[in-house]
Amino acid sequence: MRIIDTHSHIYSEEFDNDIDDVIERSKQAGVEKILLPNIDVESLGRLHAISDQYKGYCIPMMGLHPTSVGEDWKEQLDLIKQQFSERSYIAVGEIGLDLYWDKTYEKEQRLIFEEQLCWSIEYNLPVAIHSRDAIFQCIECIRNVGADRLRGVFHSFGGSEEELEKILSLGNFLLGINGVVTFKNSTLSTILRKTDLNHIIIETDAPYLAPVPYRGKRNESSYTVKVVEKLAEIYETTLEEVGQITTQNAAELFSLQNI
Numbered sequence: 270m271r272i273i274d275t276h277s278h279i280y281s282e283e284f285d286n287d288i289d290d291v292i293e294r295s296k297q298a299g300v301e302k303i304l305l306p307n308i309d310v311e312s313l314g315r316l317h318a319i320s321d322q323y324k325g326y327c328i329p330m331m332g333l334h335p336t337s338v339g340e341d342w343k344e345q346l347d348l349i350k351q352q353f354s355e356r357s358y359i360a361v362g363e364i365g366l367d368l369y370w371d372k373t374y375e376k377e378q379r380l381i382f383e384e385q386l387c388w389s390i391e392y393n394l395p396v397a398i399h400s401r402d403a404i405f406q407c408i409e410c411i412r413n414v415g416a417d418r419l420r421g422v423f424h425s426f427g428g429s430e431e432e433l434e435k436i437l438s439l440g441n442f443l444l445g446i447n448g449v450v451t452f453k454n455s456t457l458s459t460i461l462r463k464t465d466l467n468h469i470i471i472e473t474d475a476p477y478l479a480p481v482p483y484r485g486k487r488n489e490s491s492y493t494v495k496v497v498e499k500l501a502e503i504y505e506t507t508l509e510e511v512g513q514i515t516t517q518n519a520a521e522l523f524s525l526q527n528i
């Protein structure tokens with residue numbers, strides 16, 4: 270089975286003790302690549318270290334996460350932007366809006382999100398979007414900058430049918446699906462039946478959101494198999510087909526054939 274974990278924070282300290290084993294299990298499960306979104310200036314060192322250690326397998330993105338937007342946002346944003354002239358990245362991410370944890374910097378979050386959307390046009394890269402209680406606001410920002418010039422993924426999609434429709438109507442945006450789809454109380458499987466596999470890519474969001482039966486434990490890329498199984502059930506197809514289509518979607522969005 271072919272899988273690409275399109276959103277994983279395995280560079281975080283939760284993996285310090287057994288990262289080699291985590292990568293080995295991931296390869297054995299059929300995961301061909303793991304894409305690593307950045308968070309902020311503090312996470313740069315770890316992100317780059319893992320990307321160098323597993324070159325070509327763990328591939329970095331670059332961006333400033335909305336929950337890291339605080340008083341020092343200007344300095345952070347400058348330093349993050351600088352990274353693009355020093356290395357190559359597969360996407361601008363993760364970027365977006367988070368109105369769930371804290372609305373203090375809502376205005377700044379929007380400004381910074383739109384600025385980073387412009388970078389993705391400047392560097393011709395896709396974007397990985399983090400949206401919490403803010404899908405419509407994110408869509409507004411995307412339209413402000415230019416939906417036809419942008420492409421990307423709404424990572425960890427867990428929204429409503431209306432939100433799904435609005436995202437897909439942007440034209441070039443996919444849904445990142447993770448362990449949440451396996452949760453018993455999740456309505457996501459019903460909502461996903463309104464679309465098809467052509468709009469879906471797989472992710473972990475490790476170390477968070479481990480699928481059933483690992484729910485509550487540390488998540489890792491090999492667990493994406495459980496997400497593939499659930500999608501096969503939803504779309505009444507084989508694991509191989511889910512793997513094939515979602516891998517193809519991810520390869521196209523992130524231009525993985527060039528890696």
Ligand SMILES: [Zn+2]
Pocket residue numbers: 276278306363474
């Ligand atoms: Zn993330």
